[in-house]
Amino acid sequence: MASPTFTFLNHASFMVRTESALLLADPWLEGTVLDGAWSLADPSTSSAALIAELNSCGLPVYVWCSRATPDRLSLPFLRSFKADFRGIATFLYRQGRDWRLADELRRQRLALAECKDGQPLALGKDLRLTAFANGDADSWCLVQAGRRSILHLGERALGTRAACARAAVQLRRRAARIDLLLSGFADMAWCGNPDQFALREEAAAKGIARLALQIEVFRPRLVVPVAAFARFARADNAWLNHGRRSPAGVVDAPQLETARPLIRFLAPGGAIDLEQDSAASLGARSEAALAHWSACWRAAPAPLPRPPDAGLAELRAAFQKYRERAGASLHGLPRLLETVGALRPLAIQLADARQTVELSYRRGFRLLARDGPADVAMCSGTVLKLLKAEDGFDTAWAGGCFWELRPGGRPAFARFFLPQRMARRGLDRRRPLAMARLMLRAVLARMAREVQAALR
Structure with missing residues (x-):
């Protein structure tokens, strides 16, 4: 019996593959979003390559969309997927008070399945997803692949001790332990005017504190940072990159000193055998991934132009x-x-x-x-x-x-x-x-x- 695998794709996107099904999450693999305001830190990945891999997997494919933002619901990817995917696919979403996500998926005429809040949804005999609300429009989820449990929090969910404590109660009823925690370390959000560097430093510190808190409460076996591998890309917002924490800065953060042996970075395409791999076995790959991301952070391209002037x-x-x-x-x-x-x-x-x-x-x-x-x-x-x-x-x-x-x-x-x-x-x-x-x-x-x- 083959072990279930986790593959990091780019930014917030990843795949979980078992013998019975494949789960793809939040696919944004190429191009800019938000009218050029955001770009991927590593622009080398492609939607075509991912779709070709999905076509060859021979499994039913499920696509989890955590929220209706372009870095999670990439319209160019949806159009390419609709045109080129040849298998059976179902798009998963949690319906809150925001109908954008479901409306857009229906507009694209894609097969849908709603994930009821807190109720496990079987994707295959050895793959389940349980979605939970994070406010009106955002979601976090628990993925159970074989004997392993993956907690996916993105860069927004469960930022306070009280929220983590409530979630821990919910999770104890569904998973004995968390084997893999996926969480962000640098929220892509406005945090001050160009001269307000202190605000960006404060926001970066909050991202690290959030990650440290989640590790303390959920006690995962392994932590893989996700959902923070993009940059502000335009001339009228590029200052927001100054002060954001880099992957190397995460590893060096004093608040994460005790958790450092658990944190492992992956480069795009990096895979984990969920049965065999551990934090120790991933050490060398993590060092290589850190070198990769450090090069991406240093090689920031020139800002894109802002929209043309209007009268x-x-x-x-x-x-x-x-x-x-x-x-x-x-x-x-x-x-x-x-x-x-x-x-x-x-x-x-x-x-x-x-x-x-x-x-x-x-x-x-x-x-x-x-x-x-x-x-x-x-x-x-x-x-x-x-x-x-x-x-x-x-x-x-x-x-x-x-x-x-x-x-x-x-x-x-x-x-x-x-x-x-x-x-x-x-x-x-x-x-x-x-x-x-x-x-x-x-x-x-x-x-x-x-x-x-x-x-x-």
Whole structure:
């Protein structure tokens, strides 16, 4: 009987293969995502090579998508897979309060299977997956391959001791121990303007502390870092790479000193025999992988150009259409929320045009004083994409292609584009009850913040 194997592919993507089935997770193998905002640290892998391997495996293939972001749900990969894969495949997802993932998979006409929260799903006689919620739109999972248990947390899940303790209780009912922990060490997120290096240092320290906490609570036999092998790639966000922890920095972190013998890095294509391999047997491969990733970190390419500049008239027309779409999909709710003060107009400084503009659901697009106060700054081309694309906010926010110009500017940016985010998640007039629940939670959360501020 062949041993089950784990293969690291790139960034957050990996495969688990047993005698009865093959599980592929979060495939992003080539190209950039988020309109060029992110690129892979190692761009050498390819979707075609992976699909050819899947075609030759002779097993039913399952593809786990942990969340609806381009680094986990790569549309170019889906299109290539649909065109070139010749076997039997089922895409797996956990349905939370975000319908983007399931809607996109259905749009691509791919076979789907929903993973109920906390309920094991048999993929084969020796392969099971159990998905768990991490907020509304994200998931973590337990993969059981033969006698071995793999805990996949990505770079966001279970970041506090309380969350880890709750998860440990859930896992004890399903797995006697965790043989392999997959977790990130450097979240791809906005963490300060170009001159705010201390914020990026703080974010890097939190990533290390999260990994140390997870190792302490779950006591895995082996730890393989994943989901952190990408970089901010554009001229208007590349500063976010400065201060991010490299793989070598993870190994040298004092907080991980006691766990260092368990942590093993893999280069793309690196495989583990889940029955035979151990932290000791993987030592040499890990050293080679660290050398590989260190070379990738040093060989950072020149930043990609930002989107082409946009004129004020073009931006005005784009916002008018955006405002009409948002009002139609949400029955005029954005204008009402701004009228009652739940939303406020957003002031954006156009960095390339040296102009400040105001976006308002009530008043439309207005020019403000050139040097007037603004919530955030970004390039005009980014603003145009933000207004025209269905996922404009998600792209700008996750890509970190903006600067915060005053305290509270970043949350004001997020609140203003709540209508776009709701429509993107399927929480519009198609699902009125879900939309109402989300709005009620948002209003209650805002009231709680105001009460806390008043009591300080």
